[in-house]
Amino acid sequence: MVSAVELRELAVDIAREAGELARRRRDEGVSIAASKSTLADIVTEADREVESLIRARLAAERPGDGFLGEESGAGEGTTGITWVVDPIDGTVNYASGIPLWAVSIAAVEGGSDPDSWTALAGVVRSPVVGETFSAARGEGAHVNGARLRVAEPGPAGALLATGFGYDPSTHAGDLAVVGRVMPIARDLRRGGSAATDLAYVAAGRLDGYFERGLSPWDYAAGALLVQEAGGVFLRPEGRDVARRLNLAGGAGVVEQLRRRILETA
Numbered sequence: 001m002v003s004a005v006e007l008r009e010l011a012v013d014i015a016r017e018a019g020e021l022a023r024r025r026r027d028e029g030v031s032i033a034a035s036k037s038t039l040a041d042i043v044t045e046a047d048r049e050v051e052s053l054i055r056a057r058l059a060a061e062r063p064g065d066g067f068l069g070e071e072s073g074a075g076e077g078t079t080g081i082t083w084v085v086d087p088i089d090g091t092v093n094y095a096s097g098i099p100l101w102a103v104s105i106a107a108v109e110g111g112s113d114p115d116s117w118t119a120l121a122g123v124v125r126s127p128v129v130g131e132t133f134s135a136a137r138g139e140g141a142h143v144n145g146a147r148l149r150v151a152e153p154g155p156a157g158a159l160l161a162t163g164f165g166y167d168p169s170t171h172a173g174d175l176a177v178v179g180r181v182m183p184i185a186r187d188l189r190r191g192g193s194a195a196t197d198l199a200y201v202a203a204g205r206l207d208g209y210f211e212r213g214l215s216p217w218d219y220a221a222g223a224l225l226v227q228e229a230g231g232v233f234l235r236p237e238g239r240d241v242a243r244r245l246n247l248a249g250g251a252g253v254v255e256q257l258r259r260r261i262l263e264t265a
Helices: 004-028 046-061 092-097 168-184 196-203 216-228 251-264
Strands: 033-035 043-044 066-069 072-075 080-087 102-109 118-126 132-134 140-144 158-162 184-190 208-212 233-234 247-251
Touching: 004 080, 004 102, 004 118, 004 132, 043 046, 043 092, 046 066, 046 102, 066 092, 066 216, 080 092, 080 118, 080 216, 092 233, 102 196, 102 216, 118 196, 118 216, 132 196, 132 216, 140 216, 140 247, 158 168, 158 196, 158 251, 168 184, 168 208, 168 251, 184 216, 184 251, 196 208, 196 247, 208 251, 233 251, 247 251
Parallel strands: 066 080, 158 184, 158 208
Antiparallel strands: 033 043, 066 072, 080 102, 102 118, 118 132, 132 140, 208 247, 233 247
């Protein structure tokens, strides 16, 4: 039986190789391959190439595992372990030359449904910054070998991060949510990479994070980082499954965010 630590180490190795490929392709020039949900929701050729590399490495190392990737979809496995992959989280940043993007790889058991799986290992690799955030279930979370711990807000309030969906019809609602949480915030950040935001929460650089409408590959690795760093990752049930809320931070911050976003809506 493979251990969570072994899965983490494999994910770290693959994420580093994938991140280096993505960085090289960015230096060579970005080619937009397509758009997804809206014209603003782009896919680059590098997204596809990097995911192909990750999928090939996993198929060679662990041929019986399942796969769930942003660009190539799902593939069922026979081992009970599924790899959840975002080859370039923060593609708009990547295409625009903003260095806030990451490779996100997680190993989960229990299938491809986030509500039923248990995350075993997660890695968020930031190639431009040179940081590798990693976690194994029950073994804590680290960045470049240093142990991570979520922060508690100081007297000035919580430093929070969020993101907005690509559908313009959702922006007014997102901005209204920002207004409801600002009374507890010292300030707000909007980085453009959910995986990086979650890694920063785990590292104590951000006190909390909230965003609607994430896909499983956006948060699979980052959620485990937060949990293994002593924090909470919460996805409250809601009527709109596609716009389900995602919350991360210390327990107190998450509860304050939940109340302000859901109970005052």
